[in-house]
Amino acid sequence: MQDARFINPLHLALTSDLSLIPDMPRSQVKYVGRFAPTPSGPLHFGSIIAALGSYLDARHHQGRWLLRIDDLDTPRLQAGADDKILAALETLGLHWDGMVVYQSRRHEAYQHALANLQSRDLLFPCYCPRKLVKGRPYPGTCRQREVEKDRQHALRIKVAPGTVVLHDLIQTEYRQNLLDEVGDFIIRRADGLYAYHLAVVLDDAWQGITHIVRGADLMASTPRQIYLQQQLAVELPVYAHLPLAVSQTGVKISKQSMAKDVLLLGAPNTVLFNCLNFLGQQPEADLSQAPVRELIQWGIEHWQLSRVPKLGSIIAPEKYRTT
Numbered sequence: 408m409q410d411a412r413f414i415n416p417l418h419l420a421l422t423s424d425l426s427l428i429p430d431m432p433r434s435q436v437k438y439v440g441r442f443a444p445t446p447s448g449p450l451h452f453g454s455i456i457a458a459l460g461s462y463l464d465a466r467h468h469q470g471r472w473l474l475r476i477d478d479l480d481t482p483r484l485q486a487g488a489d490d491k492i493l494a495a496l497e498t499l500g501l502h503w504d505g506m507v508v509y510q511s512r513r514h515e516a517y518q519h520a521l522a523n524l525q526s527r528d529l530l531f532p533c534y535c536p537r538k539l540v541k542g543r544p545y546p547g548t549c550r551q552r553e554v555e556k557d558r559q560h561a562l563r564i565k566v567a568p569g570t571v572v573l574h575d576l577i578q579t580e581y582r583q584n585l586l587d588e589v590g591d592f593i594i595r596r597a598d599g600l601y602a603y604h605l606a607v608v609l610d611d612a613w614q615g616i617t618h619i620v621r622g623a624d625l626m627a628s629t630p631r632q633i634y635l636q637q638q639l640a641v642e643l644p645v646y647a648h649l650p651l652a653v654s655q656t657g658v659k660i661s662k663q664s665m666a667k668d669v670l671l672l673g674a675p676n677t678v679l680f681n682c683l684n685f686l687g688q689q690p691e692a693d694l695s696q697a698p699v700r701e702l703i704q705w706g707i708e709h710w711q712l713s714r715v716p717k718l719g720s721i722i723a724p725e726k727y728r729t730t
């Protein structure tokens with residue numbers, strides 16, 4: 408049952424169940440993980456995979472697990488989706504530590520970092536139409552331009568030559584020549600919204616995140632985040648990218664592909680059992696009927712990152728797919 412944990416006007420929410428979390432002062436915690444969903448719809452199978460994988464890895468290592476609502480991209484948000492996500496996590500036994508952080512309340516921090524980068528001449532205004540530069544490396548067109556009064560522009564960061572190497576805990580080493588493959592990338596969009604990469608890097612650092620366990624669809628953008636971490640001189644977290652849940656045709660199970668609310672597709676314990684299987688953890692068959700709490704406890708005790716398939720994507724069980 409849900410209770411009055413969600414004090415929405417203040418955007419505060421406290422975890423309800425601390426019994427699975429070892430009593431440990433924060434200073435001694437060597438592992439801080441997180442789950443950071445965008446409240447653009449209900450949790451689908453793909454997002455539960457990311458939530459469960461990051462949760463079990465954190466708890467298996469006696470770590471903290473924080474929840475952040477990535478609600479910066481306002482055009483994509485769905486009213487009330489944040490509360491539904493919190494409730495779904497509780498139903499699935501994924502209890503987080505401390506208060507929920509909302510990115511929409513962190514603008515001051517983003518502005519501060521932006522001013523820092525600006526003062527070091529690392530940013531420049533870009534006036535290129537979005538459709539001209541979308542989907543390919545930015546050729547540096549506006550690098551020498553100055554800000555023109557009253558004209559809307561994005562802000563890009565100058566990328567230095569060189570290869571960024573990601574030593575992932577699950578996938579094989581990932582290398583990206585950021586300048587050639589991505590180019591100078593956007594830090595603040597033309598519509599005034601802070602870019603995901605800037606916000607995520609600042610929030611992870613501010614929250615003291617040590618381990619980022621998330622879907623492999625974010626691998627290609629990790630070098631941008633590593634580059635920003637270096638520029639902003641923040642601690643680099645460790646990354647583990649889980650295989651992405653996809654349809655038979657390889658399409659990501661996502662809100663965009665009209666994925667359904669996972670809790671409408673079966674009992675919570677069945678969802679968890681299927682997720683454990685998807686993540687290669689091989690739960691015994693007799694656990695398929697076990698209650699949520701028991702499955703989570705089993706997952707924490709038996710979690711092995713080395714069992715997670717080293718694949719970019721895996722076809723999701725049929726009932727969770729839309730195609």
Ligand SMILES: [Zn+2]
Nearest residue numbers: 533534535549
């Ligand atoms: Zn430009």
